Amino acid sequence: MKHALVVFESMFGNTEKIAEAVADGLRTAMTVDVVEVGSAPAVLGADVELLVVGGPTHAFGLSRPSTRADAGKQGADAKRASGTGLREWVDQVSAGAARPAVAAFDTKVRRPRLPGSAARAALHRLRRAGFPARTSAQNFYVGGTPGPLVEGELDRARQWGARCAAQ
């Protein structure tokens, strides 16, 4: 069976819940590992055929050390707020000669509707590094900075995961 790796960053736990739901959807057609970005491998295993990355949108894009510190001041998990983020991880990840396809998602507030997307930024960086995109960047919505997820988003994430696995 084909194998997928889901790497997520999450300050308040919302993106983590979406990552688990995406993984459930992927499992309709693949085996899946889900890892927090601080524990993600620097070099992808040869068995990984699809890499899915997800993180919270901070300041219109991928988080930075300063925005994660800001999240920490707003009650986010202290270890994650002072740890590494998806921006740093995607910029250093490498794979063998056959790079896996990639897909990316993010979370962001529904209102106000702000421009920018961590998923789009992550996908752009991975494509520039030679990873082919499987599908376009996908947004999932929270009601406010600490959450919660907007109703229906976990179902939407499962469906998106299943579509990514089937493509």
Ligand SMILES: Cc1cc2nc3c(=O)[nH]c(=O)nc-3n(C[C@H](O)[C@H](O)[C@H](O)COP(=O)(O)O)c2cc1C
């Ligand atoms: C410092 C900071 C900056 C943020 N900037 C944005 C933004 O530009 N656009 C947006 O839609 N949401 C923004 N948010 C809200 C986050 O997207 C939200 O906290 C995140 O989706 C929650 O996911 P998590 O629980 O996985 O961290 C920001 C949050 C923080 C803490």
